Amino acid sequence: MSASNWPGLPKGIQSRTVSINDLEMHVLEASPPITGTSKLPLVILLHGFPELSYSWRKIIGPLSDAGYHVVVPDQRGYGRTKIVQSGSTTIKYEDDLSPYRMTNLVKDIVTLVYTLGYESVAAIVGHDFGSRVAAWCALIRPDLFKSVVLMSSTFAGPPKLSLGKAPTSPDFKKVVTEDLAVLTPPRKHYWFYYSTPEANAHMTNAPGGLQVFLREYYHLPHYYVMPLDATMPEAVHGFGPSTEEIQRNAWLTEEELIVYATEYARTGFQGGLNSAYRVNTSAAWSSELELFSGKQIDVPAMFLAGKQDWNTYKLPGAVEAMRGRACKNMEDFVLIDGAGHWVQQEQSDRVVEHLVRFLGKRQ
Numbered sequence: 451m452s453a454s455n456w457p458g459l460p461k462g463i464q465s466r467t468v469s470i471n472d473l474e475m476h477v478l479e480a481s482p483p484i485t486g487t488s489k490l491p492l493v494i495l496l497h498g499f500p501e502l503s504y505s506w507r508k509i510i511g512p513l514s515d516a517g518y519h520v521v522v523p524d525q526r527g528y529g530r531t532k533i534v535q536s537g538s539t540t541i542k543y544e545d546d547l548s549p550y551r552m553t554n555l556v557k558d559i560v561t562l563v564y565t566l567g568y569e570s571v572a573a574i575v576g577h578d579f580g581s582r583v584a585a586w587c588a589l590i591r592p593d594l595f596k597s598v599v600l601m602s603s604t605f606a607g608p609p610k611l612s613l614g615k616a617p618t619s620p621d622f623k624k625v626v627t628e629d630l631a632v633l634t635p636p637r638k639h640y641w642f643y644y645s646t647p648e649a650n651a652h653m654t655n656a657p658g659g660l661q662v663f664l665r666e667y668y669h670l671p672h673y674y675v676m677p678l679d680a681t682m683p684e685a686v687h688g689f690g691p692s693t694e695e696i697q698r699n700a701w702l703t704e705e706e707l708i709v710y711a712t713e714y715a716r717t718g719f720q721g722g723l724n725s726a727y728r729v730n731t732s733a734a735w736s737s738e739l740e741l742f743s744g745k746q747i748d749v750p751a752m753f754l755a756g757k758q759d760w761n762t763y764k765l766p767g768a769v770e771a772m773r774g775r776a777c778k779n780m781e782d783f784v785l786i787d788g789a790g791h792w793v794q795q796e797q798s799d800r801v802v803e804h805l806v807r808f809l810g811k812r813q
């Protein structure tokens with residue numbers, strides 16, 4: 451199925467491929483008619499894990515109608531974006547991890563902006579893992595990204611320099627491995643499970659099928675702290691919505707869910723696991739970000755999430771660090787009642803309302 455024919459995608463949204471760096475990057479794009487020679491302000495939307503550009507289907511049209519040129523890529527390792535030099539359509543655990551490091555993901559977006567013919571972006575908006583990429587875009591290139599919206603995932607700032615010491619794994623690694631393992635019952639943290647060689651196969655070959663697994667996963671059960679011996683499909687099984695709840699679900703219909711299941715059946719999850727988790731649980735890849743130690747996001751920022759999303763507070767002190775240190779100018783901190791983690795799909799009208807309000811401050 452052509453991406454432009456995905457169910458729930460409003461008419462007028464274009465699906466195309468842009469050649470950047472070592473990628474054939476797939477993007478969804480919408481823009482109102484242009485009058486005169488001036489370019490419309492550009493807004494880039496970045497999806498999270500395990501998501502796609504399709505996750506913004508309810509946001510693209512309304513933002514375009516509000517006067518913005520909206521571009522939504524499948525990020526590196528996801529969906530219909532292809533690594534052209536890999537020689538394989540399948541991303542393997544054994545592949546070189548360096549293309550998935552954060553500075554390279556930022557370079558992907560910077561290159562996309564210039565390839566589109568722009569020299570500035572009105573706002574870079576990221577959800578979940580995309581929030582982290584958006585934060586780093588704004589921190590590294592404030593001249594290019596004029597504002598930033600972080601959704602459903604906090605940003606506590608760059609890591610501190612390891613003065614006089616070899617780089618170490620994140621401080622919480624001991625807590626989420628050794629300490630969780632001795633609980634009753636024993637547990638493990640999903641970040642480190644997602645960094646194992648087996649995680650991709652566990653999800654791709656979920657016993658009930660990908661559609662059932664993703665329905666349970668998107669219901670956001672208690673999977674951040676998993677049973678020690680469980681796979682992710684085992685951890686989420688039994689926590690999904692009832693048949694009646696699925697039938698009433700307006701933000702993710704079965705027809706829309708099939709899009710995710712079909713795309714991930716084709717690509718697997720390894721690309722997303724590489725960028726969202728593996729490079730963040732290894733000191734070898736996270737240490738280069740110490741180059742930006744002490745640097746703040748200077749551009750106007752907003753945090754936007756579902757009020758019922760525990761992810762906002764899963765890292766103790768992260769909200770305070772984001773609002774008090776990482777973002778110099780956080781204008782808004784918005785929690786939308788009645789929404790969980792997938793807020794841009796669950797409460798799209800409210801998300802559009804806040805995005806347009808935030809963007810309008812700079813026009």
